[in-house]
Amino acid sequence: MISESVVDLSRFQFAMTAMYHFLFVPLTLGLAFILAIMETTYVISGKEIYKDMTKFWGKLFGINFALGVTTGLTMEFQFGTNWAYYSHYVGDIFGAPLAIEGLMAFFLESTFIGLFFFGWDRLSKVQHLGVTWLVAIGSNMSALWILIANGWMQNPVGAAFNYETMRMELVDFGALIFNPVAQVKFVHTVSAGYVTGAIFVLAISSYYLLKKRDLPFARRSFAIAAIFGLASTLSVILLGDESGYELGDVQKTKLAAIEAEWHTEPAPAAFTLFGIPNQAEMRTDYAIKIPYVMGIIATRSTDKQVTGLHDLMKEHEVRIRNGMVAYSELEKLRAGDRSPELLASFEQNQKDLGYGLLLKKYTPNVVDATEAHIQAATKDTIPNVAALFFSFRAMVASGFLMLLLFILATWAVAKRNAENKPWLLKFALFALPLPWIAAQTGWYVAEGGRQPWSIGEILPTHLSASSVSAGDVWGSIIALAAFYTVLLIIEMYLMIKFARLGPSSLHTGKYHFEKLAANTKEAQS
Amino acid sequence: MIEYELLKIIWWVLVGVLLIGFALTDGFDMGSMALMPFVGKTDSERRAAINTIAPHWDGNQVWFITAGGALFAAWPMVYAVAFSGMYWALLLVLFALFLRPVGFDYRSKLENTQWRNSWDWGLCIGGAVPALVFGVAFGNLFLGVPFTLDETLRSQYTGSFFALLNPFALICGLVSLSMLSAHGGAWLMLRTDGDLHNRSAKATQIMAIVFLVCFLAAGAWLFFGNISGYSYAVAVDTNAALNPLAKDVVTNANHGWLNNYSTYPITMAAPIAAILGALLVIISAAKHKAAASFTGTSLMIVGAILTAGFSLFPFLLPSSIDPTSSLTMWDAVSSHKTLGVMTVAACIFVPIILIYTSWSYYKMWGVITNKHIEENSHSLY
Numbered sequence: 001m002i003s004e005s006v007v008d009l010s011r012f013q014f015a016m017t018a019m020y021h022f023l024f025v026p027l028t029l030g031l032a033f034i035l036a037i038m039e040t041t042y043v044i045s046g047k048e049i050y051k052d053m054t055k056f057w058g059k060l061f062g063i064n065f066a067l068g069v070t071t072g073l074t075m076e077f078q079f080g081t082n083w084a085y086y087s088h089y090v091g092d093i094f095g096a097p098l099a100i101e102g103l104m105a106f107f108l109e110s111t112f113i114g115l116f117f118f119g120w121d122r123l124s125k126v127q128h129l130g131v132t133w134l135v136a137i138g139s140n141m142s143a144l145w146i147l148i149a150n151g152w153m154q155n156p157v158g159a160a161f162n163y164e165t166m167r168m169e170l171v172d173f174g175a176l177i178f179n180p181v182a183q184v185k186f187v188h189t190v191s192a193g194y195v196t197g198a199i200f201v202l203a204i205s206s207y208y209l210l211k212k213r214d215l216p217f218a219r220r221s222f223a224i225a226a227i228f229g230l231a232s233t234l235s236v237i238l239l240g241d242e243s244g245y246e247l248g249d250v251q252k253t254k255l256a257a258i259e260a261e262w263h264t265e266p267a268p269a270a271f272t273l274f275g276i277p278n279q280a281e282m283r284t285d286y287a288i289k290i291p292y293v294m295g296i297i298a299t300r301s302t303d304k305q306v307t308g309l310h311d312l313m314k315e316h317e318v319r320i321r322n323g324m325v326a327y328s329e330l331e332k333l334r335a336g337d338r339s340p341e342l343l344a345s346f347e348q349n350q351k352d353l354g355y356g357l358l359l360k361k362y363t364p365n366v367v368d369a370t371e372a373h374i375q376a377a378t379k380d381t382i383p384n385v386a387a388l389f390f391s392f393r394a395m396v397a398s399g400f401l402m403l404l405l406f407i408l409a410t411w412a413v414a415k416r417n418a419e420n421k422p423w424l425l426k427f428a429l430f431a432l433p434l435p436w437i438a439a440q441t442g443w444y445v446a447e448g449g450r451q452p453w454s455i456g457e458i459l460p461t462h463l464s465a466s467s468v469s470a471g472d473v474w475g476s477i478i479a480l481a482a483f484y485t486v487l488l489i490i491e492m493y494l495m496i497k498f499a500r501l502g503p504s505s506l507h508t509g510k511y512h513f514e515k516l517a518a519n520t521k522e523a524q525s
Numbered sequence: 526m527i528e529y530e531l532l533k534i535i536w537w538v539l540v541g542v543l544l545i546g547f548a549l550t551d552g553f554d555m556g557s558m559a560l561m562p563f564v565g566k567t568d569s570e571r572r573a574a575i576n577t578i579a580p581h582w583d584g585n586q587v588w589f590i591t592a593g594g595a596l597f598a599a600w601p602m603v604y605a606v607a608f609s610g611m612y613w614a615l616l617l618v619l620f621a622l623f624l625r626p627v628g629f630d631y632r633s634k635l636e637n638t639q640w641r642n643s644w645d646w647g648l649c650i651g652g653a654v655p656a657l658v659f660g661v662a663f664g665n666l667f668l669g670v671p672f673t674l675d676e677t678l679r680s681q682y683t684g685s686f687f688a689l690l691n692p693f694a695l696i697c698g699l700v701s702l703s704m705l706s707a708h709g710g711a712w713l714m715l716r717t718d719g720d721l722h723n724r725s726a727k728a729t730q731i732m733a734i735v736f737l738v739c740f741l742a743a744g745a746w747l748f749f750g751n752i753s754g755y756s757y758a759v760a761v762d763t764n765a766a767l768n769p770l771a772k773d774v775v776t777n778a779n780h781g782w783l784n785n786y787s788t789y790p791i792t793m794a795a796p797i798a799a800i801l802g803a804l805l806v807i808i809s810a811a812k813h814k815a816a817a818s819f820t821g822t823s824l825m826i827v828g829a830i831l832t833a834g835f836s837l838f839p840f841l842l843p844s845s846i847d848p849t850s851s852l853t854m855w856d857a858v859s860s861h862k863t864l865g866v867m868t869v870a871a872c873i874f875v876p877i878i879l880i881y882t883s884w885s886y887y888k889m890w891g892v893i894t895n896k897h898i899e900e901n902s903h904s905l906y
Contacts, residue, residue: 067627081608110584111885115889162860169860
């Protein structure tokens with residue numbers, strides 16, 4: 001049996017590296033499209049300033065992209081190093097989208113990014129524009145495939161257990177790709193990336209406007225960011241992935257936990273605006289509720305119920321008991337018994353095998369679990385409600401603040417008076433962290449809400465870890481944290497340096513600091 | 526649908542293709558950076574070396590990433606056992622690779638000499654360490670790695686990082702390091718001029734000699750040393766879905782890894798290609814013939830990787846402490862369905878990738894001179 005500390009440490013390491021990776025990914029997703037829009041404007045209008053915009057924001061894109069690539073490497077190899085049993089158990093399904101991601105998306109994005117940076121003098125205008133679009137499309141396609149893989153962890157469709165090879169195997173590739181959970185996650189995640197790119201450009205442009213320098217450059221960047229950001233924020237909010245929460249038990253449990261709905265309420269359920277979830281007593285203290293709203297958001301109807309955690313746990317307990325039967329049948333199959341009755345019965349019960357495996361945390365043999373073990377395992381089937389409840393609300397609050405910002409910014413663009421509204425520019429500047437807060441809390445909701453499963457209803461997280469020692473994982477956590485911290489400091493230093501310098505960093509001679517230097521020189525001579 | 530057995534063979538070939546693709550492309554990125562601090566004396570020379578690969582290193586690195594993804598998808602057990610077992614070796618590769626994307630992009634963004642020197646050594650490590658570790662890992666495959674599988678197919682690895690650093694594996698590490706360095710040197714010969722070109726030619730020649738000596742030494746060790754080869758005791762139904770534990774494996778200390786060459790003499794072409802490639806490099810680098818040297822290093826790479834593959838076939842990950850747990854391309858493989866889907870994806874995308882990758886090289890081709898670097902100081906790496 002794997003020690004609990006290895007499991008916890010491995011989870012911590014995965015969360016740390018994934019969240020760190022996702023500091024850079026959304027900006028890449030969004031900025032790539034903004035670059036493509038800017039360059040398209042350049043090619044159509046022929047105005048050099050749009051070329052300069054593409055190049056300057058491209059420079060910042062490059063600084064961010066380098067760390068995205070670096071930290072992405074860790075993600076791909078970590079399944080093998082730290083989640084070896086997971087890799088064996090579901091690699092047949094989970095590996096395919098990762099491999100296809102490489103073939104279809106990474107090659108495209110990575111080959112053309114080189115031409116984006118170094119091909120300005122080697123390619124025709126239209127060729128270079130095509131390259132920029134391919135970078136944007138490539139990065140978004142990689143998001144598609146990784147979210148197909150992630151969507152399958154949440155709602156594992158199109159696969160079946162094979163007792164000969166002791167693992168899950170693919171039966172329906174179409175179901176894997178068109179998994180509705182994956183589809184809503186994809187739209188939600190890439191839109192969130194676009195918002196991140198838009199806030200980034202909006203905030204830094206506002207800084208130039210506040211400093212009253214490079215105004216034509218900043219004004220145009222601000223306008224593109226404002227409009228692109230408004231459309232993207234609406235898309236994130238309207239296509240928020242709540243619509244996916246009806247599917248599969250894990251998603252249902254996650255929804256109930258997010259909303260701290262302990263007991264099933266008559267439809268349509270009330271929405272808890274605020275409160276303090278109390279997991280031990282299974283109630284929410286100091287709750288402020290808005291009637292009907294949650295039922296309507298979650299089920300898109302007024303008559304469907306949202307199942308509460310109490311009822312879900314009752315269902316889970318039944319499935320755990322049935323999972324014990326499935327497990328004992330698997331033991332017989334493994335011992336060589338192939339009687340038709342056994343096979344037929346296992347066929348019936350194997351859907352609960354994963355629930356049986358939850359007991360492995362308490363007793364390696366599963367079949368000899370005591371009543372106390374079953375109760376403990378049932379309790380485990382509910383994620384940490386308070387953490388989900390607050391993370392979700394932080395995400396939504398950030399989202400609506402950004403929506404407000406983009407509405408105001410777009411209005412100012414239409415009125416052509418953004419420069420005269422220092423309060424708006426300051427709002428934009430200080431809104432810079434919001435998309436990152438939303439993305440990080442959002443991922444916590446998605447993945448923390450999946451617990452105790454690594455693959456929903458199939459493979460418990462605590463069985464997924466590698467048979468490595470706690471010392472090894474401690475070592476890698478410390479090494480990764482140290483390395484990542486140094487890299488982050490360097491990245492932030494360069495990013496701030498070049499953002500402050502602005503388009504003068506292009507050395508075209510047209511922008512603020514260079515003009516300033518030229519003027520000083522003239523005055524001196 | 527294609528027979529399962531044939532798909533298993535196709536994926537053995539395709540993983541080989543990805544590994545060779547990686548070594549041929551990212552190989553010269555790693556090799557040229559491993560040599561860069563030594564062959565580039567001035568900042569402009571070092572920048573010239575870096576800018577020969579600037580537009581391509583990221584695309585090339587995807588061969589490595591895709592090979593990792595393909596390993597996960599096609600041989601999940603191998604991915605799981607090798608990566609969790611050789612935990613610190615893999616992390617070492619990762620940490621070295623971290624230095625590359627940031628090194629390339631950040632190095633020339635500041636004028637400070639110390640900053641740039643530090644990144645130059647970072648890029649050197651980012652090239653040399655993975656090249657060395659890959660070879661060491663392959664060397665350990667020949668010796669077998671200490672792992673067992675329990676009946677739920679959970680693997681338990683009992684070795685340590687330092688046990689990987691045994692003499693035979695280190696020779697294999699030198700094979701791989703010198704091979705990729707020679708390839709990187711030949712690349713620099715193709716794409717640079719002046720002193721940098723001349724020093725690269727010298728380095729390429731030295732690396733090819735080291736490669737030849739170490740490659741022959743490793744072969745001699747397999748032939749004369751008592752390294753056990755592995756084989757099936759009883760033939761299995763290679764067309765079936767197999768549990769790795771359902772087989773009998775015997776080991777044979779009498780140059781057992783070389784049996785495939787007597788069974789299928791055509792496979793001798795691989796080691797011969799590697800040797801001829803090395804000789805071609807040694808001769809043409811002396812005459813400063815860049816294209817011939819690069820052809821030679823490419824031949825070395827293809828030959829050496831195929832030599833390892835042919836020797837081990839059908840084994841992928843032999844277990845030194847429990848031969849039955851060894852993983853082969855017949856039993857550590859994904860399901861029929863998954864291999865089928867992935868084959869379709871590979872057939873569609875690999876040709877497309879080759880087309881646009883070639884286009885990107887065609888567009889960016891040319892000699893990078895010091896003058897070019899100085900004139901485009903703010904837009905180049």
